[in-house]
Amino acid sequence: MSFFSIPNISIDGVCGVVPKNILHNVDYDYISEKERQFLIKTTGIARKRHVDKGVTALDLGERAAKELLDKLNWKKDEVDLLVLVTQSRDYYLPSSAIILQHNIGLSRDCMAFDVGLGCSGYIYGLSIIGKFLQSGQFKKALLIAGDVSSVSTHYEDKSTYPLFGDGVSATALSYSEGAPEMYFDIQNDGENHEAIIIRDGGAKNLFNEDSTVVKNYGEGINRSKKDLELNGLDVFSFSIKEPPQNIKRILERTSTPIESIDYFVFHQANRLIIETIRKKLKVPAEKVPYSLTDYGNTSSASIPLTICDQLKEGASNKRMLLCGFGVGLSWGSCIVDTKNILCLDPIEY
Amino acid sequence: MTWEDFEANIRDVLEIEEDIELKRDEVLENTEFWSSMHALLVMAMAESEYDVSITGEDLRKSSTLGNIYELLNSKVA
Numbered sequence: 035m036s037f038f039s040i041p042n043i044s045i046d047g048v049c050g051v052v053p054k055n056i057l058h059n060v061d062y063d064y065i066s067e068k069e070r071q072f073l074i075k076t077t078g079i080a081r082k083r084h085v086d087k088g089v090t091a092l093d094l095g096e097r098a099a100k101e102l103l104d105k106l107n108w109k110k111d112e113v114d115l116l117v118l119v120t121q122s123r124d125y126y127l128p129s130s131a132i133i134l135q136h137n138i139g140l141s142r143d144c145m146a147f148d149v150g151l152g153c154s155g156y157i158y159g160l161s162i163i164g165k166f167l168q169s170g171q172f173k174k175a176l177l178i179a180g181d182v183s184s185v186s187t188h189y190e191d192k193s194t195y196p197l198f199g200d201g202v203s204a205t206a207l208s209y210s211e212g213a214p215e216m217y218f219d220i221q222n223d224g225e226n227h228e229a230i231i232i233r234d235g236g237a238k239n240l241f242n243e244d245s246t247v248v249k250n251y252g253e254g255i256n257r258s259k260k261d262l263e264l265n266g267l268d269v270f271s272f273s274i275k276e277p278p279q280n281i282k283r284i285l286e287r288t289s290t291p292i293e294s295i296d297y298f299v300f301h302q303a304n305r306l307i308i309e310t311i312r313k314k315l316k317v318p319a320e321k322v323p324y325s326l327t328d329y330g331n332t333s334s335a336s337i338p339l340t341i342c343d344q345l346k347e348g349a350s351n352k353r354m355l356l357c358g359f360g361v362g363l364s365w366g367s368c369i370v371d372t373k374n375i376l377c378l379d380p381i382e383y
Numbered sequence: 384m385t386w387e388d389f390e391a392n393i394r395d396v397l398e399i400e401e402d403i404e405l406k407r408d409e410v411l412e413n414t415e416f417w418s419s420m421h422a423l424l425v426m427a428m429a430e431s432e433y434d435v436s437i438t439g440e441d442l443r444k445s446s447t448l449g450n451i452y453e454l455l456n457s458k459v460a
Contacts, residue, residue, distance in 0.1 A: 069418075
């Protein structure tokens, strides 16, 4: 059973880094102006950020980590664990987290590894780090989560290109004896792994001469096998069905009244999905912050980016329910009672 | 759920003007008011208004508004 609690953990700081290049969906001229307006209205995504060529998730993550360590006055050699949640690694191998450990300037004694998850990855990352920290053997840890999705979305695929933005977050966590328990409920469905997929470039289908050939897969959907493929109907159906059930379950299992949650911070997939979940749960709109209007779907960075961008100091001393869902298919929720969290305004790279 | 209730909800969700006649047997893909994004709106309506989950496969099999009405009614029941 993937329901568990973790004691003695404090979230000390959160920081999001986004590229400075802003792309407005109103200018997305691959589709008609009428379709653009409808897309923006329905998804809520008005603009997003894209990196310059050659800039990767590691670069954004390094900046986020250094800013956060500096503002928290944490020494680099105090960090015992670095977990990088990303699906846009620099290389097939080695692990990007190990490169990042060096780039940030962390100690060689800092444990570092990658977790290959997307939109549910922030919840996973918190739980993994929490488990390492809870006994006090590890004292301080960094969770770096996010993606550079612009490298894998094709301009002529209206089902992905206008939705995804680049962004990477850093979250600082520490052992804090007596801190309220964090609760997790995490689920997966590998049967539907093809609902969101990049088909070529892994060991199953090595990158080959066919990988870059662009083909048509329906009206407004041209892409190659190295590009992100998203089955909109199936992913949407999953997203409005499973996360609300997961949230109801974690609330029941922890005997947490839904009214006691100050903020529900959802993965920023699109507004229609989040609003449908919110209505199903009968949660007031003011408890559901959005960052997708300005940043789009930033994968595993979307929850921490929303906390930094929208809640800021309001994230401290609150009970929050965080919920991520997406590629895998994978989804999960976390209930956390925060103390003092340093939330930095989103930083441009 | 009556056809009239369904029609009212569909008009509201898809923002279809009153002067456009909705026919049960009209093929959705041939209409002005249907696209892949509109399909998502119908899914969202089913989930939030009727607490009914429509799968992608359900919608792919539904070519007319009448099909969607019957699908919703079968799940509500």
